[in-house]
Amino acid sequence: MANRIKLRQICHSRSGDKADTVNIGLIVYDQIHYEWVTEHVTAEAVDDYLSGIPHGEIERYELPKIGALNFVVRHALGGGVSRSLMIDGHGKGFSAILLDMEIDAPPE
Amino acid sequence: MVGVEITCRIVSVYKINAAEEGKTINTRKSSIRLGSGSGAGGDRIDAALNLAENGGIDYLIFDAQSEKAYSESALRKAKGDVGYDVTLGRTLRTVLPACIKNGVKIIHNGGSADVKGAVNLTAKICEELNIKGIKVAYTQPDSSAALINEIDPVTSETGEPVSTFGDRLVAAIAYQGAPLIVEGLRRGADIVITSRAGDSTQFLAPLIFELDWQMDDWDLLASGLGIGHLMECGAQLSGGYHADPGMKDVSGLDNIGMPIAEVHSNGDAIITKVPNTGGVVSERTVKEQLLYELHDPSNYIHNDGVVDFTSTEIKQVGTDRVSVTGTKGHPRPSTVKVLLGVRENFVAVSRAYYGGTGAYARARLAADTIAKRATRVHGIDSAALRFDFVGVNALFPWSDVDLSAVKEVELRVSGYFDTQDQAWEVLHDVESLALNGPAGVSQGLRLDYQAGPEEVIGLYTTLLPRETVQFNVLEYVVE
Structure with a gap:
């Protein structure tokens, strides 16, 4: 079985809110890993990883020039920060949560 | 205290003919320096003061608005309390003397639901500080509340007419575009206070004014909005919301230097921060902030234009200096978003x-x-x-x-x-x-x-x- 790593070993992240939508930006530390991360961290994989938090549709956008992916997760913030009962109504902690996701380690 | 008030009605904000309205200023510099004084109401005031004193900036720009803050202001006003940003007085009292001394202009969107109240407060603080002869430009409430009563448009989130909310509707305000702020600057304002200018818009406006950018040069407008997007959350660009000990170490979080954008007339920018402060400006901090609150990176819609970040390049060019180039743009939408x-x-x-x-x-x-x-x-x-x-x-x-x-x-x-x-x-x-x-x-x-x-x-x-x-x-x- 392939070695597994946490995303935080090769990526950093920032997340933020717009109404009830959270977006999670994922950036590779080293451009060499961009292709691998793009292949393994799909919208479906993130949807599955976040299954314990109520959320809607997930779209993924690619920004190859800066080595980043952007995940836009709808209906993930309990109605948005103006009415959300969630501790993380602003969604800024989703970055750290995504970095805990495990994927197959990239080849040496 | 004696005040003089002059009104300029702008019916269509993109057809301003300022020459008809009195003496105005036009300028064409090759570059200017913008400082981000706050990312939210109540942000660190000592950092904003250090920026005003030591940042070598031309403009000090404060974002005190979130969607939530605007509604809170409207509700406070409805209850007979202060309808503008409650931290405005603290901010102006602290930074005004340094701004006057260094010739730094202030742009602030904390007028919220009571811009006139915010202007009166500004005048009172000027009197307290014995500051004379400065000009404050400000926006009045727009016509969107009346228009909504007349047209009864559909609420984007519910698909129902706005009238369905009945008397539970406490606030309606259009996002304000850059031309309003530009108009204030052309009239020689030292301070511009708006009720709800978009965060990025506040940074775009002085670029249009100082660098003589045109309102249909979509790539330049998008570059300016992109810089505004990076700058609008204050220290999040210069080491805040970034440290992860062992992975991304940041020194001096207790004294982060507020970010500065040196913007050239061709739209290229260098992001840096106040010298001799904590925090860091790196490719990592700039990339993270580019992604902050972003949806489709090729179609980031603002009042004044649409930003395409997929062509943007971010490069470290020195210690705490990062260049941002190559952002492209598309024409602005035909509608105005109303909150x-x-x-x-x-x-x-x-x-x-x-x-x-x-x-x-x-x-x-x-x-x-x-x-x-x-x-x-x-x-x-x-x-x-x-x-x-x-x-x-x-x-x-x-x-x-x-x-x-x-x-x-x-x-x-x-x-x-x-x-x-x-x-x-x-x-x-x-x-x-x-x-x-x-x-x-x-x-x-x-x-x-x-x-x-x-x-x-x-x-x-x-x-x-x-x-x-x-x-x-x-x-x-x-x-």
């Missing part, structure tokens, strides 16, 4: 703590007890309550937590309530867990509990045809 604030219901939060072996089981029992009493005694649907077990699974259902091994738990009880009285019943029940609930409960000074229930202002949006919304720019001279 709607709607009174909904009440929320309340309270907490109890359990420690030692079996902590989670006792917290769980306490939660079940609160839920049962809400239904049986208070007639509240327990589905309106939320129970979080902080330290266990409140943020995420971590797969590797052994519930029986948890030694400390915060039980956080929150809920939606139709009335404040209902909310108080549940808050009292959490308090009385001390006498009636599971063993080993820890409770101290009840800060949340003392604050009591809070009214929810739901935020919605609607769209109006761009040419229908009318704005005014006024100026006030402190003599």
Whole structure:
């Protein structure tokens, strides 16, 4: 079985809110890993990883020039920060949560 | 204090003919330096002062608005309280002397639901500080509230007409574009105060004015909006919301230097920060902030244009110096977004703590007890309550937590309530867990509990045809 790593070993992240939508930006530390991360961290994989938090549709956008992916997760913030009962109504902690996701380690 | 007031009505903000309205200034510099004074109301004021004193900047720009802050202001005003950003006075008292001394102009969007009140406060502070002869430009409420009554457009989020909200609608305001601020600057304003200029817009406007950018040069406008997007959250660009010890170390978080953008007339920019401060400006901080609150990177829609970040290049060019180039743009939308604030219901939060072996089981029992009493005694649907077990699974259902091994738990009880009285019943029940609930409960000074229930202002949006919304720019001279 392939070695597994946490995303935080090769990526950093920032997340933020717009109404009830959270977006999670994922950036590779080293451009060499961009292709691998793009292949393994799909919208479906993130949807599955976040299954314990109520959320809607997930779209993924690619920004190859800066080595980043952007995940836009709808209906993930309990109605948005103006009415959300969630501790993380602003969604800024989703970055750290995504970095805990495990994927197959990239080849040496 | 003597004030002089001049009004300029702008019917279509993109057809300004300023020459008709009196003396105006036109300029064409090769570059200017913009400083970000705050990313939210109540941001660090000592950092803003250091920026005004030592940043070598031409403009000090404060973002004090979120969608939520605007609605809160509207509600405060409706209750007879202050309708502008409550931190505005603190900000101006602190930075005005340094700004006057260094010739730094101020742009601030904290006018909120009472821009005139904010201008009066500014004049009063000038008098206190013995500052004379400065000009304040400001925007008045736009015509969107009247238009909404007339047209009754569809609410984007619900698909229903706005009139469905009835008298629960407490605020309606259009996002303001750069031309309003540009108009104020052309009239020689030292300070521009708007009610709700978009965050990025506040940075674009001085670029249009100082670098003589045209309102249909989409790549330049997008470059300026892109720089505004990076700058609008203050220290988030220069080392805030970034440190992760061992992975991304940042020194001096207690004294982060606010970010500065050196913008050239061709749209290229260098991001840097105030010298001799904490924090860091790196490719990592700039990339993270580019992604912040972004959806489709090729179609980031603003009032004044659409930004395409997929061509943007970010390169470290020196210590705490990063270049941002190559951003492309598309024409602005034909509609203007209008923010709607709607009174909904009440929320309340309270907490109890359990420690030692079996902590989670006792917290769980306490939660079940609160839920049962809400239904049986208070007639509240327990589905309106939320129970979080902080330290266990409140943020995420971590797969590797052994519930029986948890030694400390915060039980956080929150809920939606139709009335404040209902909310108080549940808050009292959490308090009385001390006498009636599971063993080993820890409770101290009840800060949340003392604050009591809070009214929810739901935020919605609607769209109006761009040419229908009318704005005014006024100026006030402190003599």
